[in-house]
Amino acid sequence: MIKNPHLTLQTGVVQEQGNIVSDMDGDKVMMNITNGNYYNLGQIGGRIWELIAAPVSVGEVVSTLMTEYEVEQSECEEQVFSFLKHLLDQKLIQIGDEL
Template sequence: MSQLAPDSVVSKDPSQIISRKVDDEALIIHLTSGSYYSLNAVGTRVWDSIDGTRTAEDVAKIIQSEYDAEFELIETEVMSLLTDLVEEGLVQVR
């Protein structure tokens, strides 16, 4: 597994996951492990921003443009969520 950094491109692996959006919540199933995940509204916005071309920093900038908070705080929180998603095998780092 590659180390996540702000300049890392993050992507989903559609062969390993199924995700659906229900209201403001993302529901994700990892097909190999069978594990089920749920993301809140902000986590869902992060999830929706992962398109395989954006870096972790790009995703944080998208979130920052939509919420009234310091970029450093948002970047820290986005990096934490992305790290969790990578560790769970839901997101890949390139």
């Protein structure tokens, strides 16, 4: 895992182990076993979570979301970076070039 990470479209990302995720009326909710915190990922956040089940680049996540939703690339990138940064701050994902 990278210390002081800088997310780019080429950055690899994958879920951290130790989370239980459930679908509740189309929204994904998650409990982290390590810290005991609950998170509401929402519908699109839940889709991002599904996409990072296996190592994937941030650019691939953005590309997939752009084909599934009507969204401009710049807006999609901004939202994906923001969401992933939050997950990273909470230690819910791993990032790096070696994933």
